[in-house]
Amino acid sequence: MxxxxxxxxxxxxxxxxxxxxxxxxxxxxxxxxxxxxxxxGSLVTRGAAVLGSSELGQRWTGPKWFQGRPDPDNPMASGPQNYGPKSKLLLRFSKSQAALLRREGITPTNDLVTGSGSGLDPDIAPADAYAQVNAVAAANHLSPATVRKLVERHTVGAYWGFLGAPYVNVFQLDMALAKLTGSR
Amino acid sequence: MRFFWSIVLLVVTLGLSWRFLGSYMAAVYEGRVKFLAWLERPTYRLLGVDPDREQTWQRYAGAMVVYSGVAILVVYGMIRLQGHLPGNPQHLGGVSPWLSWNTAVSFTSNTNWQNYSGESTMSYLSQMGTLAVQNFVSASVGIAVAIALVRGFARKGSSTIGNFWVDTIRGIYYILLPIALVFAVIFVAEGAVQTLAGPVSYHNLMNGARGVIPRGPVASQEVIKQLGTNGGGYFNANGASPFENPTGLTNFLSYFLILVIPVSLTYTFGKMVGSIRQGVALLMAMVILFGTWVGVATWAEMQPNPAVAAAGIKHQPNGNMEGKEVRFGASQSALYDIVSTQTSTGSVDGSNDSYTPIGGMMLLTGMMLGEVTPGGVGSGLYTILIYAIIAVFLGGLMVGRTPEYLGKKIQATEVKLAALGSLVMPLTVIVSVGIAVATAAGRAGPLNHGPHGFTEILYALTSQSNNNGSAFAGLNGNTTFYNVIGGIDMLLGRFAIIIPALALAGALAKKEVVPASAGTFRTDTPMFTGLVIGVILIIGALTFFPAVSLGPIVEQLIHGRFF
Incomplete structure (x- = not known):
């Protein structure tokens, strides 16, 4: 012993x-x-300022930007919202997200009305981005074709074509959009 | 189609590992691998262990219990005192007493249930120096116990079953550490964080987003958390966090690493008992059950989420995405979570709580099978061997002969020990769930209402009693009630199975081998595989069916009602 x-x-x-x-x-x-x-942490910087991490989602509000997953996006409190599949809270959450998107002229899609697994998901599916093209183009006075091309350029396929799923990184997409419109 | 190819890649890579890692592990535990002797020998010298001296099962079990006890105290002490220790760039204070107790038991019992958020609770030193260390240690102890039990079958007339210290140290140095060293680099290359620099503040003027990004030595811990079937995330989001599991490739590697040792151990077992076919028979039982669960869960998660559909989004082409990450997709997330729940890992790459009722039921019932398909590192093998003993006992009753397994007569002692080992988990789950739903403290836990709330409680205590550690994380587990009862469940779920398993090893090692005859019930055939599956299903399904029907089944059947 x-x-x-x-x-x-x-x-x-x-x-x-x-x-x-x-x-x-x-x-x-x-x-x-x-x-x-x-x-x-894949930090994105401008001069000495840290703008964020390209791996972590941020909240982009307003019709001028592509919207990501409707997450709290607080890196210090990661995690999902844990609503059950028949939860009234989830029903209310998805309804209000859908209404928000419709007000901006966007037809709501699956990923845009559901919370992610990490609460920090930086990505949306290509279909979610295309659903926003017309609204974003109008708000920024750009042609839909230009904006669609931007989405195409930022679409990443599944790893080796089959591991995971295709996605668009909203952080990178909106940063590129900002460059295009010259907004700072 | 993507899902199909990911399964193909998984089968091919696991098949190769089964053959080569399996025989390598047999060589490690038979002492034929020596390339790390320069690290191994000084360790034995410091411990005062003679690597050639073996132990009886009682001494083996004694060493295991004492070492696990010391490990619990070390983890408890270090996380309580982390505020006064170095390696704390976040300036976090000590962890509270009951939470420390739950966490210490959780990591030493290979459960990795977490009632805390890593990013806001644990210092870098606590993560690296206590939690990640236990990820290695608890995994290696699990494999050691399985190997000891296999030796019980492989030997004849032996009073010893190996040396606990040697088995544990060899498992860490020769198996876990080299694999972890290589794969952690891949995780970092893909985008996992690995730094000692502290958290960093950010402010993006374009969208007004500001906050603090937590960092730390993540990749090194991530890899061993999967390989050792531990499952405790560095961050609260666990495998869903982009800093832990950045890409589709790391997601694949995560479930590959989880499965690789439990699957390969069936080859090790076959090799050590002198018949690979014996290992294949058990592997097939694992594969058939596992495959069924993967199939149903993946189908369920490709269905629309009912609440989201009711909110007006009927068209959900990529499945139930609530609580899932876009870069993984619903089907491969479901694969990850099924792998994790059937292996005692418990890491998640999404919210289990937000699975469809049937998908969530597959996660829950996967654990209720006793974590044998293929189960945790070591624990899967020793638990399925316990089920196999019950299967030969039943087979023996049917043909009216004294049952034998691998040439060893299975007599009253062995059957009693096997029955004990297989009954501890169901009893622990059912009694503790009963206590939780009968007390106000237990009922205060769930976030969701209705049958889903009950499932949250059932899931939490099933997970801890099976040393899994995954959660329907809506449950608020960081209360005195859940910290205490969970800690007790985890201890019972671990040690009340390990000790009978080691006693079995001792009893079997003593026996002589009965030569096989025409009347011997063969245990390397599809018939035996079927019998083992039957035993697993009967113990799991009959015990838990009433509880499961109050949770996910009711939830599935009620149409149009939300809670």
Whole structure:
């Protein structure tokens, strides 16, 4: 019993050093050396200011922007809203999102009226983006063809064609839109 | 079509791993692999362990219990005191006592149930130095127990079943650590975060968005969380977080890593008992049940979400997307979550709580099968071996012969131990769910109303008793009631199965081998696979059917009502 205890304590210390410090620090070293951008959170900066991470969704309100998933988008409180499939709260949530989109002249689509898994989903399906093309073009005084082309350029296929699903990153799409319209 | 090809890739990669990782693991535990002796030997010297001296099952179990106890104390102490320790760039205070108890038990029992949000609760040191360490350790202990039980079958007239310290250390150094080292780099390349720099503030003038982005040593922890079938996310969103699981490729690698060891262990088992076919018979039972659950859940999640449809969006071409991430899609999210719930992992890449009633039922009942399809690392194998013993016992009753399994006579002691091992989980679940719905503290937990609220409670306690750790996360688990009862369930779900399994190992190792004869009931045939499936289904389905019908089944059947 006592010999077990002594060994258990010693092994805890050894593994703290090997697995708790050695392993993550080695990985951090490799990551910082070869994949600095990703390892630090894929931050998008302008000068010294951090605008966000291209991997994390942000809320874009108003008809001038493409809308993403209707999430809280607070990176410090990630997670889904956890509404059940027959929840009144979900019914109300989706209804109000749909009404909001209709007011901007957008026909609501699935991803635009449902919360995501992380509460930070940066992406929407290509169909969700195309549903917004006319409304966004009108609000920005651009031709629908120009805006549609922008969406096409930002459409990413599934990984190797079959892992995951095709998507459009709304953060990158709206940043490109801003460049196009010259708004800062 | 995309789903079909992802299954093809999964089958091919797992098939190769089954053959090669399976035989490598047998070599590791038979002491034939030595390339890390420079790390291994000094560890034994510090511990004062002679790697050639084996233990009886009692000493093996004693060492395992003492070590797990010390691990619980270490985790508890370090997260309570994290405010005074280094590696805390977020300046977080200590974790509260009951939450620390629940978390410490959770990570040492390979459950990884989380009543906290990682980004706002745990310092970098707590994540790396305690939680990620336990991801390795609890996984390796699980494999060690499975290997000890396999030795029980493989040996004859032996009073020992191996050395706990050696098995645990070898599993970490030769299996878990090398695989984790390689895959963590891929995760980072794809976009997972891996830094010691603290959180960063952002402000985007274009949309007015501002806030704080949490960071940390994420990728290193993410990979071992999957490989060790642990499942505890660095962030609250777990595998749905783009910082943990950035792309379709990492999503695939996540469920590949989860399955690779449990699946390959069936080859290890076959090799160690001298007949690969014995391993295949068990693997087939796992594959058939797993495949059925994947099929139904994926179909269910490609159906429209009823509440969203009622809100006027009837056309949902990409399935039930509430609580799911666009880059994964509904079907591959469902695959991930089924893999995770049938392996004692419990990581999620979306909201299980928002699954359709049938989809959610498949997640819940996958755990109720006892986590054997293919189950957690090690725990899947030792639990299905317990079911196999019950299956040969039933087979023996049918043909009227003393049952044998792998040449060992299965007698009263073995059947009693197997019955004990298979009854602990259902009893724990049913009694604790009963307590929860009978007390105000238990009923205060659920977020959702109606049958879904009951499912949230049932799911939480099933998950913890099975050392799974996934959640219908609408339940508020961070209360004294759920922290305490969950901790007890997790301890029982782990150790009340491991100890009978080790006792079985001891009893079997002592026995001599009975030569096979024409009357021997064969255990490497489809017939035996069918019998094992029958046992798993009878224990799972009969025990839990009433509870499941009060939850997801009622929820599915009530039309047009929202809660």
């Amino acid at each position: 006592l010999v077990h205890l002594r060994r258990a304590v010693v092994l805890s210390v050894v593994l703290f050093v090997v697995l708790g410090l050695g392993y993550p620090l080695l990985e951090t070293g490799v990551a910082q050396l070869f994949f600095k951008t990703q390892a630090n």
